[in-house]
Amino acid sequence: MSVTREKILELGEELILTKGYNGFSYQDISTVMGIKNAAVHYYFPSKENLGLSILKTNAQRFEEMVENMQNRGFNEWQQMEAFTKVYIKSNRENKICLIGSLGTDINTLTDPMRTELQKMVDRIVSWLELTLQNGREKGLFHFSMPPREMALRILASLVAGLQLARILNKTDFKAIHQSIWEEITPK
Template identity: 60%
Template sequence: MSVTREKILELGENLIRTKGYNAFSYQDISTELGIKNAAIHYYFPSKKNLVTSIVKTNIQRFEEMVENMESRNFDEWQQLDAFVKIYVKSRREKKKCLVGSLSPDVKTLDESTQKELKKMVDMILRWLAFLLERGKNKGVFAFADSAESKAMVIFSSLVASLQLSAVLGNLDYKNYCQSILDDLRP
């Protein structure tokens, strides 16, 4: 695959995660990469095309991460910890997660992009609920309500706190994430 294409995807993702979908333009990318506007259209005929590709890439990345953790026999706690670490890293890099960046703009996205985004959110929540359920049965986690509810609370907390920490500025994010994990301790 083309290096330029890869760079466009990477830069596009970063722009979405810092400025948001409706605030970034092809010019932001072309200027940064030192190419012309039309060169981006060569790889991604339309903006919706680009964003859909970015979401698809992220879905794949997530699937690979989960597969990798399972094959390396990560236990439930280690897997959840690895997932939370993605958010700690995002915060350090002053970026939001892709879901937290695109979800607020979902109404303004193309239908095919909406579909991919839904697929991604569904996938994450299903994985989280499954992990929590399995961990609870094995005594790794302890929590009162349903695994689905708990998955939603944990994911929501991670997504929104990343947005809010950009507003508040200070916020000890790493510590906050730790308290989410601690809450599950048996």
């Protein structure tokens, strides 16, 4: 696949995570890349098209990560740890996540983008739920609420953890994500 196309996707994603979907333009992309506006339109005819591609790329990346972890025989604890690490990296880079960013702009998105976002979040919550449930059965985690509730709670902590850390202080994210582990670690 074209290296230009890849780079546009990468930059577009970064812009969504740093300035928000309605806070960036094709100009932002073309200027940084040293190409013309129309070249971006060549690969992604519309902004919606670009946004949708970014969403699908992300959903795919998640699936690959999950598949990869299972191939390597990661247990549920290790899988949760790896998932958390993605967020720790985002925090280090002063980025929020796609869910938090597009969640804010959801009413300005087109139906295909909204649907794709819902699909992605739903998939992540389902995976978290299953991982928490299986991990609890093995005694790797300890919590009493239904796994789906716990999944939503953990995801919410991570999503808004990044936002709060960017507003207040980067180090605040650590406090938030560590408290997740305190809650689910068996005594």
